[in-house]
Amino acid sequence: MALTLRDLLSLDTLREARPEVLAGEASLDRVVRWVHSSEIYEIGPLLTGGELLLTTGLGLAGADAGTRRHYMREIAGRGVAGVALELGRTFPEMPRELVQEARRQDLPFVALHAVVPFIRITEQANTLIVDAASRRLRLGDSATRALNDALIAGAGVAGVLATGAQVIGTPLMLVSASGALVAAHGVAGDREAWRAVEDAACEAPVALHGQPWGRLVAGPGSALPAEDLATALERTAVALVLAMLRTGSPPSERDRQASALLRDLIEGTAEADSGVRAMMAGFHPAPDHVLVGVAADSLETAAAPAVIDRAAHILHTPALRGRVSRLVLGALSVPRAVTDAVGAVSQALDEALRRLSAPQLQVAVGHPAADLAELGPSLRDARAALGLRPAARLVTTRALALDLELTRHGDAGHAADLVRRTISPLVDWDEAHRTRLVGTLEVFLLHGCSATRAAAVLHLGRQTFYQRLQRIEALLGYTVTDPDVHAALLLATAAHRVADR
Structure with a gap:
């Protein structure tokens, strides 16, 4: 798992230093790529981002408040994860301008109130960082081997999806760019698959012939850390593309x-x-x-x-x-x-x-x-x-x-105005309550205002359908079976659906 600044502050060596967060409390979940120590004032250009910088402030000794503010701005601009300054050697107490500038830059700034050799801190922290990176590489290699074995064995999309789900430990859903559920593994049916998509833990793009085709979605429940999950899912998406492109013979x-x-x-x-x-x-x-x-x-x-x-x-x-x-x-x-x-x-x-x-x-x-x-x-x-x-x-x-x-001809702004004028109460209700009143109304209109046929298409009981219909008419304030409003409602519901696509 990628180590964050919050994780590092809980390490034994840093706890011995009695850390106190003075700025950037809301950014302690930044990932730390490396822990580095330096005392030079011109350290900014040597940083590449993601570092936790340890310093005693020696490079700031004798500098005025403006120079110290510039030092903090330059370091923050390099995208570091945070700065920890040890008190006692150079500064008996923390310079106020450093804290103010760190807060202005939303840069995590930590005071270390006890002396702990920086070599002990960097050794423990960087060992953990390297171990985590190595484990991700091993997981990626393991996932690639399993997926390659499936492809070599002739597995199609379903087989590759099953292998990926086994590696990741969670349901996988393949969704096209148009929003269609194309394939799934680890779910009982489409309804459960869409629930897993809504609660997705991670997703990876799928491209065919150099063009976006869809996305591979991992449902909730995987025991893998976020970065490991993303790595395994990306490898699975690549294997899926290979399975999708397999033709068996070259074109004649x-x-x-x-x-x-x-x-x-x-x-x-x-x-x-x-x-x-x-x-x-x-x-x-x-x-x-x-x-x-x-x-x-x-x-x-x-x-x-x-x-x-x-x-x-x-x-x-x-x-x-x-x-x-x-x-x-x-x-x-x-x-x-x-x-x-x-x-x-x-x-x-x-x-x-x-x-x-x-x-x-x-x-x-x-x-x-x-x-x-x-x-x-x-x-x-x-x-x-x-x-x-x-x-x-x-x-x-x-x-x-x-x-x-x-x-083909619709203007996006005009369509939005049409939806707003005609069915905005239904759209607002759907967004607030996660219902499908707009879709229900469209199906009802498309099937000749037949409750029986519409309920069957929507797989609803008649009583449930009538309850939805009553809610629709209550929100709109008129009867939707009136011939005078049929065309406008059908146009607005279609415009809303096409815009969502």
């Missing part, structure tokens, strides 16, 4: 062609030869077919292409798919005779997700496009839809039309 030339074409389509830079490039990628849709764009955010690299391929098999039509940055993009072909192309693609993808058991994958379905030239907007909308409903593994852009419009 056809895969590379598909990825390049999809990248140009979504960026709007595809040229007139898109049809030829699609053929080179193995995509041959019939002339009487429409194309539906698909975007997938996959934890396991191989999962998303497998789901898109299975959906194409279910539809008995060809598919185009490839990785573009951290996402997998694709297009599924549907006969024009199918009235609801989006519905057909959604059903096929939903069945593929169930058959392949891919719970750590979110798929978004765009709108129909007549041909490759019109596929770009469908892909862009599908990509934008990912993360707008993090709890859903399959979403469509038509179901998220309002969310997408708010995201």
Whole structure:
């Protein structure tokens, strides 16, 4: 465990010196990186931060009050953990200007009223500091070995997460940047996982392809000190990224062609030869077919292409798919005779997700496009839809039309004013009581103001739901089923949710 100034003041050698804290009492939990003694006045430039400086004040002998204040300011500016001045040799009592300047700089300043050789203090303190650093290195090496063994054994994300949780001794949750709970270990279910996230002891960022992807969260209860916990969690996050990037085989030339074409389509830079490039990628849709764009955010690299391929098999039509940055993009072909192309693609993808058991994958379905030239907007909308409903593994852009419009065109200030004017009593109540009245109202409105359907979606008993509804109407001061307020409430609740995302 990292040693703080408070810890060091309780050591036997420092207690023998009868320490008295004269300034910076609120900063005694600063971590001490090293204990150093010096009597020179120009010690400031030689300090690098985190030191506890021991001195008898010899370098200040004969200096005036202004010079002594400058000495304290310079040391404080170097970021030291604190200063301890031994009384008796140079100063029989503490100079007032040193105490005043230390208080002004919020610098822990300690008077040592008894003489203890500084070598005894530094020897005991620095030995403990080195031992703690060595133990952290040993823990990091131990965690790395365990995680490497899991990766070598072929463990996926779930296996690496389980290994990390065993090393750390607490539940681990993997949360995407959009706020979705992607995976967890050591909890009974999603509800318990979110409670652990709220009470997190530590978290580490997770990045894929050089871009922020999410965060790895350690729940409460670990016996590891804070720095050791952070070290082990960081090593686990690195191993998770390796597991997520594992593909099993390098991409084929056809895969590379598909990825390049999809990248140009979504960026709007595809040229007139898109049809030829699609053929080179193995995509041959019939002339009487429409194309539906698909975007997938996959934890396991191989999962998303497998789901898109299975959906194409279910539809008995060809598919185009490839990785573009951290996402997998694709297009599924549907006969024009199918009235609801989006519905057909959604059903096929939903069945593929169930058959392949891919719970750590979110798929978004765009709108129909007549041909490759019109596929770009469908892909862009599908990509934008990912993360707008993090709890859903399959979403469509038509179901998220309002969310997408708010995201694409919404002004943050205007949206905030809309929320404030329309549902601020609910927002304030949720923040004060940690409830979900705004989310409850949105679900109620989205399901046609049906209490039965809304209660089922929220997994609430009817009586509990009616109690929430009564609270909502009491806070707003009107009936939310009034058709005149339906559009405004739905817009405000969506704006609030999109802003939170």
